[in-house]
Amino acid sequence: MSDEYAERAQQARELLARSSPAAARAMRARDQEAARPRRVVEEGRWALIDWQVKQSIEAQPQLVEVSPPEVEEAVKDEEAERRRVSLARARMRARAHRQNDKS
Numbered sequence: 001m002s003d004e005y006a007e008r009a010q011q012a013r014e015l016l017a018r019s020s021p022a023a024a025r026a027m028r029a030r031d032q033e034a035a036r037p038r039r040v041v042e043e044g045r046w047a048l049i050d051w052q053v054k055q056s057i058e059a060q061p062q063l064v065e066v067s068p069p070e071v072e073e074a075v076k077d078e079e080a081e082r083r084r085v086s087l088a089r090a091r092m093r094a095r096a097h098r099q100n101d102k103s
Helices: 003-017 019-036 042-059 078-102
Strands: none
Touching: 042 078
């Protein structure tokens, strides 16, 4: 069945090459590229490339700097904290009042 598939694929390529000059040129270029001898790269070269990439990655600064979380200071002045909370509540009430007026 594999031979039959290969034969039909070859027939389809030939039909496509006859029907389209651009397809024929592309097929010839692909065949020439496939027939061209490939450059052989030894394993040592790939090891050197891997090492260089690893070094360049390690040399880059980290995207996220890790630092200990800041300790939240205890509220020193309770009166100031109560004023801050009161002001925040007043702002929320004013905002809600404005939204109710618009609708």
